[in-house]
Amino acid sequence: MLAGYSITILFIIILILYEMLGHNPKTNQSRILLVPYILTLGTIFLFIVLKSFI
């Protein structure tokens, strides 16, 4: 249960980081390092949401 919450919080924080980095041309390159985590966390987050509905 707690792990599910922390995964959700992690997903939101990494999304915010990704969004923040895009507006700074200096760090725009390094935001690509976050892409694998966003995709994986997004998949698991989707799974958590679907599991709570079904």
Place this chain on the structure above:
Amino acid sequence: MIHVLVLLFLLISLILNFFLLNISPIFGIFVSTFSIIIYLILSIYDFYDIYAQDILAIFPTFIFINLVSMYFHISDQYTNTLAIYLILFLISIIFSLKIFHEKKIFNFTNLKHSYSALLGIGLGYVIYYFIPFSSFSVSKLDLLGSLGLIVLIAISESIFFQALIQNAVTKMTEPIIGVIFTSILYGLFHFSNNIFYTALFIILNLMYSTVYAVWKNIYIIIGLNLITSLTFYFLTSHLLVFAIK
């Protein structure tokens, strides 16, 4: 010097995370989430001159996998292993195709040295000799499921440990430190209560990493990993990961 200190910091924090997750899960989950964020922020605002951003970006995968397997808390061995290795496979494939694409991980070089993969038969026999598998219960897996898992394990472990971590550490420091660091991580990834098995996995990965450092070909390592697991499976009807869990 500072490179080795960064690597030591990573190892110590990983061991601390494992320890906390086992001792007190509630506190451990908070610390894990916090450290994943810290690693990612450090990798973004990197120590620009020491090329640490690659290893800092890849490293949270360990803690992340622990966190996810704690969320699913599956008691079934097959599903648990499948979930862990699918996540590892997904992350390592995205990393290697999207980010390390220009480093040409999947090049066909030194293919004439593919015979080194046959070393796996000997490695499988050596581990069969050292692990007293009779103390484990017989696994309930059918042949097809085991073979599928062995292929998935070989591909995801090879790409993650050799192609991503060893390459990133070698770029930071020297090849020999890359080999040692990767082996310690591999031992920690297959961590169990018995320290002897951890040492066995470290020695196993020393062989993989040395072969990769010499020939620089990921296909040979995938073959080596596959042949070692297959030999071990046919001798004991256990997967090489199952023997420790």
